Amino acid sequence: MGALTGIRVIDLTNALAGASATKLLTDLGADVIKIEDRVQGDFTRSLMPSIFHSHNRNKRSLSVDLHTAEGVALVRRLVENADIFVQSLRPGAAAGLGLDREMLTAINPQLIYASFSAFSQRGPSAARRGVDAVAQAESGMVQIQEGLLGNISYVDTVAGLALSHAIMAALLNRQRTGQVDSVEANLLDAALYMQSAPLAEFSVSGQVPDQRNYPTKYPVVGLYPAQDGDIQVAAYYERDWVALCGILERPDLLTDDRFSDQEHRRRHIPELREILEREFRRQPRHHWVEQLSRHRILGGIVRDYDEVLSCEEFGASQSFEHIAIAPDQRMTHVRAPFRFNGQAPAATKAAPALGSDTDDVLIEAGLSRTEIEELRQRGIIGMSNEQPAPAASVLS
Incomplete structure (x- = not known):
């Protein structure tokens, strides 16, 4: 019912x-x-x-x-x-x-x-x-x-x-x-x-929000290659940056003048990304997502559809059901x-x-x-x- x-x-x-x-x-x-x-x-x-x-x-x-x-x-x-x-x-x-x-x-x-x-x-x-x-x-x-x-x-x-x-x-x-x-x-x-939100922003500023240049606003946020695939890191705040340097075992980045605050990190995005990508490649995705979660930094695994359909997370939430559409064929549907x-x-x-x-x-x-x-x-x-x-x- x-x-x-x-x-x-x-x-x-x-x-x-x-x-x-x-x-x-x-x-x-x-x-x-x-x-x-x-x-x-x-x-x-x-x-x-x-x-x-x-x-x-x-x-x-x-x-x-x-x-x-x-x-x-x-x-x-x-x-x-x-x-x-x-x-x-x-x-x-x-x-x-x-x-x-x-x-x-x-x-x-x-x-x-x-x-x-x-x-x-x-x-x-x-x-x-x-x-x-x-x-x-x-x-x-x-x-x-x-x-x-x-x-x-x-x-x-x-x-x-x-x-x-x-x-x-x-x-x-x-x-x-x-x-x-x-x-x-x-x-x-x-x-x-x-x-x-972007239309409201434009109505006040007259500037078209650049949806393609997200890293300019948040230089640490983005996709990074791990040992076995990509992860998404959403480290928006200064406290996230401090915690991230600890997770990566790179306390020296906190005293590097190029990365001392958000504005400096924006000016040195290519160098920053090169360093972070190199560090993230050292461990698999699950390692990094667990570490990010432990330190209250937003992040997640970039999954392909094979992983999505077999993922324990979606099984626990009953996200899928499997329905026969022909005698020898089943289709997976999203609930x-x-x-x-x-x-x-x-x-x-x-x-x-x-x-x-x-x-x-x-x-x-x-x-x-x-x-x-x-x-x-x-x-x-x-x-x-x-x-x-x-x-x-x-x-x-």
């Missing part, structure tokens, strides 16, 4: 951000029904299968042709008994289908209607489409980082967290006051939120980043095959098996009365 057990969500999202938001709701016990195209389904099934598997676990799939009046009518029928409707359709598409807020809340006045888009629905770019990389570019993030933040969809992930957070707040408000709110989130606002009473959310089911729950969902909505089969024969809904195809056939 989760905090959202009994809450039903109709999920008309694709890709990462919207899907991750509704996945977090399933982690809390919500029943999420994923509405997918009858033929292709969510495009990440084939193009980005790891994203699909990661962010659609625990959901049920109903495949339907929304280009037909009958298909749209089925979704409206599901809305009658739903608590939340989430959509990330291209701008204007929901209204074109008759699945906009006004239409659906007329059917169910208690429905919380959540919309996700690339840009604000009230700004000049409301009609534009966009992705994570575009949001990074237009929010200033690319400029201060001198490039994209790697291949991980950081903005999508933060936006999904924001959307789920807002949806749960709307649920709480509905319960407490009876007021039914609509919810909106977008990529661009999420990208700005990630830069709250939700919260715990209740020290326990991780309940184990999840694999992401559904396309349309695998169509019959069950429609029967729950009051349709007879004869009606369902007629809709199937007419191409309105997809297959769920045969052996379903795997959710994704190729893993990358």
Whole structure:
């Protein structure tokens, strides 16, 4: 039993951000029904299968042709008994289908209607489409980082967290006051939120914070090569510098005029780094991290993914679960980043095959098996009365 057990969500999202938001709701016990195209389904099934598997676990799939009046009518029928409707359709598409807020809340006045888009629905770019990389570019993030933040969809992930957070707040408000709110989130606002501090700094100083020149501010902070790999050292304060010299058995550095204080260390970063790198190479990573921790200096091991997946730390915190996605294949998934009473959310089911729950969902909505089969024969809904195809056939 989760905090959202009994809450039903109709999920008309694709890709990462919207899907991750509704996945977090399933982690809390919500029943999420994923509405997918009858033929292709969510495009990440084939193009980005790891994203699909990661962010659609625990959901049920109903495949339907929304280009037909009958298909749209089925979704409206599901809305009658739903608590939340989430959509990330291209701008204007929901209204074109008759699945906009006004239409659906007329059917169910208690429905919380959540919309996700690339840009604000009230700004000049409301009609534009966009992705994570575009949001990074237009929010200033690319400029201060001198490039994209790697291949991980950081903005999508933060936006999904924001959307789920807002949806749960709307649920709480509905319960407490009876007021039914609509919810909106977008990529661009999420990208700005990630830069709250540097934007605030720029608004006062007029200077763009140089995110690439971190060592100039904190000359000792950074990555260092140990005997068996790299470590991250975050020695920000003067007391950290004193303790670090003791750990390295280099008390002479404390009396070296080049390193006598933070300002002098900034002026002599190349010499300082050369000395520290040479010293850190003398011992393995775990030795240094233990020493740093003992002396209350922040630091950690730079792990690769092999180490992450086998790390005792993550095992103890129940960070991963392993789910079969094919008869001979298991995928490791990250659990939700919260715990209740020290326990991780309940184990999840694999992401559904396309349309695998169509019959069950429609029967729950009051349709007879004869009606369902007629809709199937007419191409309105997809297959769920045969052996379903795997959710994704190729893993990358």
